[in-house]
Structures are given as structure tokens and as C-alpha cells.
Amino acid sequence: MNDEREKLIALVLGDLPADDARELEARLATDADLQVDRALLENTRAALLAVPCEDVRDAVVQSLLKQAAELQPAIVEEADEPAGAVIRVNWLLRSTLPRVAAVAAIVFVLGVAVMYTPGVDLKPTVARVDGKFIEDGDLVESRAGRPRTITYPTGELLLDGASAVRVYSTGKYAPPRFEVERGRVVLTATGHAANVGVAGNEVQVEKGGMLAVSYDRAYANITGDGSLVEVQRMTIADVAALGEQVYGLELDISDVPENIRRMRVTFYGSELSGDEFLDSFVEAATRFGVKFAGDRQTLTYAPRGGRVIPNEEWALEIAVLEGQARVVSGDEVVPLRNAELAHNLVALNAASPTRLEGRSLPAEELNEAVVWAAAAGRGLGGRLDDVRSSDETLPGGTVIYTDTLILNGEMGRRIFKLDGPDFDFPLPGGRMGRVVQLMNNGALFEVQGEVVREFVPFGRQ
Amino acid sequence: MTAIKTGEQLARKISEQQTEKVPRPTARHATPTELRSIEKKHPDDRTDFDLLKLYVKKKSTEAFEALVQRHRRQVYNFVYKMVGKAESAEDIFQETFLRVIKNAHTYTPRAKFTTWCLQIARNLCLDYFKREGLRQHVSIDASPLGDDRSFAGLLQGTDPESGEILISRELVEEVRQAVTQLPDNQREALVLRMYDDMPYAEIAEVLASPEGTVKYWVHEAVNTLARHLERKGLK
Numbered sequence: 001m002n003d004e005r006e007k008l009i010a011l012v013l014g015d016l017p018a019d020d021a022r023e024l025e026a027r028l029a030t031d032a033d034l035q036v037d038r039a040l041l042e043n044t045r046a047a048l049l050a051v052p053c054e055d056v057r058d059a060v061v062q063s064l065l066k067q068a069a070e071l072q073p074a075i076v077e078e079a080d081e082p083a084g085a086v087i088r089v090n091w092l093l094r095s096t097l098p099r100v101a102a103v104a105a106i107v108f109v110l111g112v113a114v115m116y117t118p119g120v121d122l123k124p125t126v127a128r129v130d131g132k133f134i135e136d137g138d139l140v141e142s143r144a145g146r147p148r149t150i151t152y153p154t155g156e157l158l159l160d161g162a163s164a165v166r167v168y169s170t171g172k173y174a175p176p177r178f179e180v181e182r183g184r185v186v187l188t189a190t191g192h193a194a195n196v197g198v199a200g201n202e203v204q205v206e207k208g209g210m211l212a213v214s215y216d217r218a219y220a221n222i223t224g225d226g227s228l229v230e231v232q233r234m235t236i237a238d239v240a241a242l243g244e245q246v247y248g249l250e251l252d253i254s255d256v257p258e259n260i261r262r263m264r265v266t267f268y269g270s271e272l273s274g275d276e277f278l279d280s281f282v283e284a285a286t287r288f289g290v291k292f293a294g295d296r297q298t299l300t301y302a303p304r305g306g307r308v309i310p311n312e313e314w315a316l317e318i319a320v321l322e323g324q325a326r327v328v329s330g331d332e333v334v335p336l337r338n339a340e341l342a343h344n345l346v347a348l349n350a351a352s353p354t355r356l357e358g359r360s361l362p363a364e365e366l367n368e369a370v371v372w373a374a375a376a377g378r379g380l381g382g383r384l385d386d387v388r389s390s391d392e393t394l395p396g397g398t399v400i401y402t403d404t405l406i407l408n409g410e411m412g413r414r415i416f417k418l419d420g421p422d423f424d425f426p427l428p429g430g431r432m433g434r435v436v437q438l439m440n441n442g443a444l445f446e447v448q449g450e451v452v453r454e455f456v457p458f459g460r461q
Numbered sequence: 462m463t464a465i466k467t468g469e470q471l472a473r474k475i476s477e478q479q480t481e482k483v484p485r486p487t488a489r490h491a492t493p494t495e496l497r498s499i500e501k502k503h504p505d506d507r508t509d510f511d512l513l514k515l516y517v518k519k520k521s522t523e524a525f526e527a528l529v530q531r532h533r534r535q536v537y538n539f540v541y542k543m544v545g546k547a548e549s550a551e552d553i554f555q556e557t558f559l560r561v562i563k564n565a566h567t568y569t570p571r572a573k574f575t576t577w578c579l580q581i582a583r584n585l586c587l588d589y590f591k592r593e594g595l596r597q598h599v600s601i602d603a604s605p606l607g608d609d610r611s612f613a614g615l616l617q618g619t620d621p622e623s624g625e626i627l628i629s630r631e632l633v634e635e636v637r638q639a640v641t642q643l644p645d646n647q648r649e650a651l652v653l654r655m656y657d658d659m660p661y662a663e664i665a666e667v668l669a670s671p672e673g674t675v676k677y678w679v680h681e682a683v684n685t686l687a688r689h690l691e692r693k694g695l696k
Binding site: 005006009010012013015040041043044045047048049050051052053054055056057060061063064065067068069071208331333337339 | 530533537541632636637660
């Protein structure tokens, strides 16, 4: 079979990579001989598929079950404990066992002594992050714009944005189990299957699988000195209360309607003063029509149009980028697979938390849904088909560059850079910014000379 | 000499430990708590491994029956398409599940139950061919319908509404027989791919062969069948 014929067969069976398929289709359009070959192969495939699947007769199954019933008890006895083992145990009791027991007792006593020695921690080491060992039950957090990677012997987990993952040991030789508490993570189970828990769901990733989890949930972390501000999906009323608690801001929000107070905002910052916190908060709430009313102590509301923004307390997306996984929630199981026509994504939110439903996103949409994963320091290789090299000389420290994600508005095509030189992106209004985080639907910019970070949604040309 | 290990040494140690083979629990290691939890599950939600645990530890014939009912079609279809005779396929089907019983306590979920079961079925098919002296010097062109028969016209065009290709019963029978004449490895790979829609990685596990080789076998099988049908006049 020559190379061309093999490619044609692969095309007909759906095994040909997309690029090769496009190339071959282009040739097929002009090559009559190739078209004849293709028709023959299509017909052969159709004839093969027309051969019905066979099922065994019920009588045969009944006969099998009858034989099984007769055979089964003996097998179970054998499985429980072979009779010969009893003799061996007696022999062991007489000879080797006392010595083994003595050694075990000494080891146990020494072990207990070490366990209770001050300063000695025997929790198993399960993985590493930033070159440091992490132990059973440790929480690993990342900050906006500062992705982190947890590595363990058979895989790795990337955290992006304000994410948190607790890492549990599952045994000396087994990969750890990860419990995603919030944020966006990508797990690559290179050498062994791995388990991820999130929002009461258990995701079992098969060996070779790559999983992306986005668990966007209400969360706030504001240090007393304002050195770190992380506000995610918190209601406007809650953020106002936090402002009072941390900065002593006395904000009057009584003019803001109750339903608007329940709207959720997200913003991040570091080294924020009280005024800067207030600016960030109001900027984030502007999209719901909230603004200052003359002074900076009263918020008011002016209705505004635009699309309705989902306001759930949390939203969860679980996507398979490579290989296979299973999402298990109570009685429901959704198998996910990165293949055409297979389910590759499960989306849940607080409004319907118990209903798991697999969805099939085309490759392009799936890539967009998890594009932020690439921000964690290493590109996802062939998976992100739209990553192209840039003509521009990229400075050291550039983590991602793709010229196919387009900003809305008049700027047109732009190259996103994380950790690149500061403030080299023109933003509306003559401002300059730098990307600090890629998100599902856009990018978060730090704006030069401003405290407020700006979210710019993705668009397409 | 210091006893403190550096980070790299520890990492290497962990990595070495990770690569050691560790025995996995089999069905016989199921604990009473685990069994109670399995029994509480809805029957449809029990995994194959759950059913094997119930069978091995609780002597549950219902669990075994559920396992058979769940996989009967896939196993039988595979065996039937391998041997091409209902009577022999039925014998092999029964023997497959009897072997499952005999080895139930040794099964570990390292492989999927289907993979394990199909491996047993496949070995029994190969034993059958050896025993019966079959598959020696058989050419795909030794068609049961005779060499003089032409397939021109057996492909009955395309349904104008659904766009599906219409296939005659004779052509289906010819293809069915032609499949049984393919070399063993090609036939196995083709059946699992075309009729079970099994991913190549899983087929590779069942056939204990590299994924690339399996893909080649499937392509080669389709090529051989296409050439055969072409010689018979199929366009």
C-alpha cells in the first residue's frame, strides 16, 4: 500500500490529522483518479458498516448462567484462601515469624519515637512546587499574573490566576489527589491516571490525559494592609461590607436596588490603599450601572442596557484537552474524551449544581475556553492550533504569544504577552497596558498609571 | 557523612519508587464496607469491577448475570466476526465467560474489563483456529460466493433523501465472509474498530501491539477488502 493510498484510507476512516486531511481534500478536488479511489473506499466502508452486529441467543446465555452457578462456589473458596497456605503459616509460626515480629516491634518503637520527637514531621511528601516539597494536605495557591506549577513524578498541575488546590497523598507509590478549591488548573497525567475533586465532583483522568478545570467561585482575600486584594465573584453588598471591615470605608449603598446589590464583581490588586480599593470596586461594578453619587461615600445606580451577565455564586467547567476522563457526581457519570463527536466538556453552575451534562465543543471553541491554560508558562503544543510565531522580536520572559486572539474595538490584531515588557499595549483612550491574565473570554490588563485593571473581552476579526 | 538528602536525591528516590511495580487490589480484596457501598448503588451504576467484587466475595450470581448481559453483544459480535460460524462462536462465547469466572479473583482494574474479557475471547479464537487447523493458506479471494460473481449493481446507489449508500444483502454477506478471510491481526483490529468503535489505544491493549501497528492493520484490512470488492466489480 503506497503512502497516498494509506492517507486516503485514513481520510475515509476519519483517522487523518486535520492538516493532512485539508491538504488531501484539496488534491481530491482536482484529481479524478483519486476521486474514484475514494468512492471505492467509501463504498467499502459503507458495506462493512452494513454488516449487522450479532447478538448471542438467549438460550446460550441461560446455559452459560447455569454452568456458572454450578462452577462458582468452588472458585470463591479457592479465591478466599488456598488450603496449602495454612500449612505454610504453621511453619512460619514455628520458625521465621517470631524473628520478623521482633524486628517489626523494634521498628515500630523507633518509628513512634521519631514521630513524637519535636520538629520531626512524618507527613508524606507528595509533590513539589517552585522547587519545594509539599506534603499531604498542603494548600497551594497562585496569584493573578503569577502562575505556578505543581510537579509530581507522573504528571503536573498548572495553576493560573487566583487559584487554590489542596494536595493529598493517596499512598506511597500513587499520584496525589488534587482538590480544586477555586480558580483555573490544568492537570497533565503523563505517566499514571490521576484524580481531581472539585465542587463535590470527582474527575478521574486516565493516563496520558490532560484536564482543564475552571472553578470560578465566590472568594475574597484581602490582607489587612492591602498588600493583596483578590475579589472574585463577590456580591456588591459583600464587597462594600469587606471595604468597611478592612479599610474602614463607610459606603452608603442604600440607593442601589436590592437586585443590583446581589450582582457579582471580580477585581484584583496589590498594595491598594482604601481609595484605590474603592476605585477598583466601583470600576468593577460600573458594568451593572453602579457609580459614585457626587461624594465618594455614596453609591448610586443608573440603569443601563447590555447583555445579562450570569450571576451564579459559582460556575464550573471541566474540559478534556487530551485523552480521556470521567466526571463522577453521586450517581451520575459523564465520560469525556478529546475526540470528534465525543463529549469533551461539562459545565455546571450554582443554579443547577447536581445536573451533569456532557457537551461537545469543536476543537476551536474548546481551545478558546481554556486558552488561559497556556498562560501558565508552557504552551500546550499542538493542541493550540492557532498559536503562531510572531514577526516581532519577543523579549526574555515572554510566556505566551498568539496572534489569533483578537481584541475588540479599534486595535484589531494584537499579540498577547504575559510577563513581557510593561505597558506596551495601546488601550482605548490612549492608555497603555500589559496583560496580566488570560481568561476564558478575554484578557485582564494592568493599565499604566492606574490602579484599576481592565478586562478586555476576546473578539474575532 | 551527612544523612540529609538533597531535594534532587529525594525527588529521584520518589521517582524510582513510583516506577516500581505495585500490586493492585483485586476483587478478592474488597472490604465489607466497600461491598455494602456497592450494594447500595443502583444496579446500573455498578462498575464491572463492582460486579466482580460482588461475585467473588458475595457469591452473587445476579452480579455475574449483570456482567454477562452488559457485555454479551460486544463479546459475541467480536467472536462471531472472528470465527464466522454461529455454533463455534457460541461455544467460544460461553468459554470466555467461564474463564472470566475462573479468573475473576485475579482481575485488577489496570485494564478495562472489556479489554480483559476481549483478550480472553481473542486467545480462545486463536486456540480454536489452531485446533481446527483453520486459516492455513486461505486467501481472501477464495470467496464463498464464487469467483464468477460480479458485485457490479450490488451497490444499489444512494438514498436521495438520507444520502445513505444503499447496500444489497448479497454484498453484506460477501463482506461478512471476506472479513473472516482476512489475516487474524487485521480482522481483530478491524472488528474492534469498525463495530465496537474502540479507540486505537484500547485495541492496542487488547491485541498487545503498538497503537501504530494496530492502525496500520485496520488500514491494510480496508485496503484488502476494497481491492477484493473492486476485482468483483464494485465501484
